[in-house]
Amino acid sequence: MAPRRIDARELPAGSALARRLAQIEKVARAVTLEHDGTPVEARAGEPVALSLAAAGRLTLARSPKYHRPRGAACLRGDCDGCLVRAGDQPGVMACRLAADSGMKLTSQNAFPTAGFDVFAVTDWFFPKHLDHHRLMVDFGDAVNRTMQVFARRMAGSGTLPELPTGVVPHRTRDVDVLVVGAGRAGLAAVETLAREGLSALLVDEEPAPGGAQRDRVDLAPERPTVSVDAMFDATAAATYANETLVVQHGAITRVTCRARLFATGTRDVIPAFARNDLPGVVTARAFARALTWGVLLGERVVIVGPAATGARVNEVLRALGVKTVYAPDGEVVEAHGATAVRKVTVREKGATAEHRCDVLVCADEPVPAYELAGQAGAGLAWDHDRRCFAPRSDDEGATERDGVYVAGTVRRRMSDEQRSDDGVRVARRIARDLRGSR
């Protein structure tokens, strides 16, 4: 029982996912990567984290204090699970790295390897927690210094490149509106802004537009057209005053603008339960994303949580003949396993049951990706229903900071259509505000 690749013929003919996979298979080019010295077969262009998962390599690193095994959990650049050294670059997210021929990947922070790490003994030595802050201050200067050296050795984030990489020159851009997020809301917004005669720059971390739709196993592949200036594979990494730093392929573009619109959507969260950090514990969207690349992360799958992605994944798995346990109203009590999940305890409707599995899919409702809006100065508020923070905005997406707007699911839960409508609504408000300020 291990992760494996699936192909379009295993799925009902004509189904959305079958069509997606057929499209990938048509252009697939086999390449060979190297992970910790072992050759790994991959498809050019797919996320390296999935190439490794498909080869059964789920454990990619070790955690800083306890050296617990770490594996890809979100596959969307939101966690620490898949950090690798790629070539001589440490701390590269393997989920955001496109596989290419001859890539050399090494696991980080593990002695000797991520699969077997002697320092994992710390995990057993400190079964509840290790309060390194107190250990450092309570026992005087000498102990403190020793602990510092020890901590640095234990908790590295990879080894630095042997040679300096040199300075990569930056570019500058000036536009009326910077739109971050090329999902439904962001795409609708940039179209509206163009019609209103405003210049806009659209930025998204993914290699293509589509946002949350890109991970939908129930939708046929589509590639929305973008008529405005856009940067993909590009992260809006920092935003302050009137400037936003966009990082694309290791180079920075300084974007100045009159208004910033954050249509950053949502993130997935793995809830709190015992061993929630085991490799093989993934979010529903991570599991769905793997499927859209033709990678099945496990053969015995437990899906827990109410999010729609969980139900969609379950449907695909049944069609594939994969054994699933689906508990939309359940909650995970505990995951079990030494270096990967092997069993999970689930409580549902008052009853507790144990299920053997090799993947646990956490289908919790996603939470707003408020980070950039918050950094830009938008106020935040606690959402009592969803139990998460969300940016505060008025009906038209204006936040309490002038020139900072939010649209789409970063504001609240919305249907697909509502997301587009919201993008249009907020873009019109921006146009009105900018005309007024001229």
Added chain:
Amino acid sequence: MTAKVMLCRCEDVTLDEVDEAIALGHTDIESVKRYTGFGTGWCQGKQCVTLCARVLAERTGEAPTLPFTPRPPVHPVPLGALASLGAHGGDDDA
């Protein structure tokens, strides 16, 4: 591995540790962050702020205080790229 409940994966901060912080009187997000170090790792709070805020809400019975400002960069940025923002790096410098 042991049955820890990990609230902050990047910095290995457990539920037990956050509970200890709360017991010592740290009942706002900023103080819990300073005591435990949660939210200071690779993800800069993308995973852990929600989880810690939920624990605080449960333990105190009140809406949690607002979170700390998410620090840049949103994703790690190579130092070579940042270096160009200095005096002589960019194409816009006179």
